[in-house]
Amino acid sequence: MLELFMHPFMIKALIVGVLIAVCCALLGVVLVLKQYSMIGDGLSHVGFGALSVAAVLNLSTPIYLSLPVVMVAAFFLLRITETSKVSADAAIAVISSSALAIGVFIASINGTNINLQQYMFGSILSVGESDLVISIVLSVFVIAMYFLFYNKIFAITFDEDFARATGIRTGVYNTVISLLTAITIVVGMRMLGTMLISALIIFPALTSMRLYRRFFTVIISSVVISVFCVVAGLFTSFTVSDIPVGATIVLFNLAVFLVFAVIAFVKNLLSKKIRK
Amino acid sequence: MSLLAVSDLCLGYEGKAVVRDISFTVNEGDYLCIIGENGSGKTTLIKGLLGLMSKYSGEILFSDDLEQSHIGYLSQHFKHKKDFPASVREVVMSGFLSRRRFGFGYSKAQYVEAHSVMEQVGIIELEKKIFSDLSGGQQQRVLLARALCATRRLILLDEPTSALDPIVTADFYSLLRKLSQDGVGVVMVSHDINSALRHATHILCLDDNSSFFGTTHEFVHSDQGRKFILSDCPCDDCTIIHNRGGIENA
Numbered sequence: 463m464l465e466l467f468m469h470p471f472m473i474k475a476l477i478v479g480v481l482i483a484v485c486c487a488l489l490g491v492v493l494v495l496k497q498y499s500m501i502g503d504g505l506s507h508v509g510f511g512a513l514s515v516a517a518v519l520n521l522s523t524p525i526y527l528s529l530p531v532v533m534v535a536a537f538f539l540l541r542i543t544e545t546s547k548v549s550a551d552a553a554i555a556v557i558s559s560s561a562l563a564i565g566v567f568i569a570s571i572n573g574t575n576i577n578l579q580q581y582m583f584g585s586i587l588s589v590g591e592s593d594l595v596i597s598i599v600l601s602v603f604v605i606a607m608y609f610l611f612y613n614k615i616f617a618i619t620f621d622e623d624f625a626r627a628t629g630i631r632t633g634v635y636n637t638v639i640s641l642l643t644a645i646t647i648v649v650g651m652r653m654l655g656t657m658l659i660s661a662l663i664i665f666p667a668l669t670s671m672r673l674y675r676r677f678f679t680v681i682i683s684s685v686v687i688s689v690f691c692v693v694a695g696l697f698t699s700f701t702v703s704d705i706p707v708g709a710t711i712v713l714f715n716l717a718v719f720l721v722f723a724v725i726a727f728v729k730n731l732l733s734k735k736i737r738k
Numbered sequence: 739m740s741l742l743a744v745s746d747l748c749l750g751y752e753g754k755a756v757v758r759d760i761s762f763t764v765n766e767g768d769y770l771c772i773i774g775e776n777g778s779g780k781t782t783l784i785k786g787l788l789g790l791m792s793k794y795s796g797e798i799l800f801s802d803d804l805e806q807s808h809i810g811y812l813s814q815h816f817k818h819k820k821d822f823p824a825s826v827r828e829v830v831m832s833g834f835l836s837r838r839r840f841g842f843g844y845s846k847a848q849y850v851e852a853h854s855v856m857e858q859v860g861i862i863e864l865e866k867k868i869f870s871d872l873s874g875g876q877q878q879r880v881l882l883a884r885a886l887c888a889t890r891r892l893i894l895l896d897e898p899t900s901a902l903d904p905i906v907t908a909d910f911y912s913l914l915r916k917l918s919q920d921g922v923g924v925v926m927v928s929h930d931i932n933s934a935l936r937h938a939t940h941i942l943c944l945d946d947n948s949s950f951f952g953t954t955h956e957f958v959h960s961d962q963g964r965k966f967i968l969s970d971c972p973c974d975d976c977t978i979i980h981n982r983g984g985i986e987n988a
């Protein structure tokens with residue numbers, strides 16, 4: 463068991479995995495409460511398209527292309543969502559499936575060396591030396607920004623109109639939130655894959671809200687759940703070979719969600735009985 | 739000097755004026771009720787005062803020690819997500835944000851202030867509760883406490899009682915009156931003319947043709963006032979007028 467810990471792959475994967483888990487959990491609470499879950503999904507697909515293009519262009523560090531592309535996409539998706547809720551849903555679906563199609567199309571052209579499976583579902587091995595440094599820097603940046611603006615983020619998520627009326631620049635903070643989301647997704651999708659990164663954003667928040675009712679406790683609980691699932695998923699997929707990490711992590715998230723849902727259900731029943 | 743002085747203000751949407759040539763002032767301790775029919779521009783006026791929309795013409799002057807961002811605000815349509823995880827205290831404390839730039843927590847002084855605001859509004863025993871578990875009236879009080887954390891000088895309320903039952907509404911009105919007696923300027927939109935007349939010190943009546951601003955007493959005796967008020971006024975002035983009318987008729 464200890465040997466597992468000491469394996470250089472594993473150490474790298476653990477560091478990056480835990481940092482991503484924290485970022486995803488923090489932003490997930492905000493995205494879920496603001497009803498922006500679709501944006502996360504859309505961005506990961508845009509990221510996939512960008513990665514494929516980067517591979518065709520033979521870029522040594524694909525993140526240099528995918529990060530700016532996804533950030534620009536995040537900026538515009540947020541604008542669309544702000545102007546109208548109804549068409550925003552459709553617009554995000556169109557953008558994300560187009561990006562996905564572009565990615566698959568490029569990856570399928572003969573002569574490229576893109577491993578589609580790895581892009582879609584992630585891999586621990588994908589964490590290279592330069593990726594490691596970039597990932598750490600970016601996720602520490604995301605976490606620091608989040609704590610710096612914690613109070614403002616709460617105010618804007620809870621009641622944007624009041625925040626704006628009392629002089630908080632909500633446009634700026636919304637943009638900050640979407641850019642942090644873009645960073646998190648770009649960093650996380652190498653390990654977790656395009657299809658599964660958005661699950662890691664949404665699940666911990668949703669799970670925590672089964673049992674916790676305060677903003678602060680929901681955030682703490684989300685972080686704990688998220689880190690636990692990532693670490694457990696990494697170990698499982700490392701010991702049982704051939705299972706992609708992303709899928710394992712998502713399954714752990716699903717399991718924790720079900721446990722929380724059952725506990726909440728039982729708690730509800732009990733409190734009703736006591737009242738009778 | 740008055741907290742808020744508005745002169746010849748015009749506001750509107752897409753080039754069409756909705757609020758035309760409104761002038762009024764709010765002093766410390768004033769309790770101004772804005773009344774008018776649906777669509778007469780009450781919400782628009784509030785938005786204009788908050789700086790959420792730009793004005794066509796006229797002037798909005800705040801007293802020197804009052805910034806626009808230091809106004810408490812309670813909106814007509816609070817889009818509260820049903821299961822939003824937040825404690826009463828988290829909601830109340832978020833009112834301080836306009837006065838603080840960065841940082842994770844709040845200062846000790848702010849906790850003390852929040853505590854006294856919650857006492858003032860009568861929600862101190864709800865402090866540890868979850869916001870979405872509260873009744874509509876309790877939620878409005880919590881939001882009022884948040885508004886008071888944003889400022890102790892001037893609060894704007896847009897139909898804060900529209901979701902409340904009559905008893906809670908009466909409570910809410912007297913709470914506001916108490917606040918205004920403590921020196922807070924209160925500006926409130928209301929459809930409830932009777933409560934407005936009972937509690938407000940000043941009335942601003944928005945009307946397409948002619949708007950009215952003055953004390954509640956003046957309003958009762960104005961042409962606009964007579965349009966809104968159906969019952970006879972029992973005060974001395976009125977009985978004198980009635981009597982005189984009676985004499986002339988005789």
Ligand SMILES: Nc1ncnc2c1ncn2[C@@H]1O[C@H](COP(=O)(O)OP(=O)(O)OP(=O)(O)O)[C@@H](O)[C@H]1O
Binds near residue numbers: 779
């Ligand atoms: N966003 C908007 N764009 C264009 N016109 C608007 C907008 N909001 C309001 N109006 C128009 O401005 C006028 C005044 O609206 P406002 O909401 O200020 O009325 P109100 O007095 O608050 O009514 P209520 O009693 O129903 O709350 C209405 O005729 C309305 O049609």
Ligand SMILES: [Mg+2]
Binds near residue numbers: 780781814896
């Ligand atoms: Mg209105």
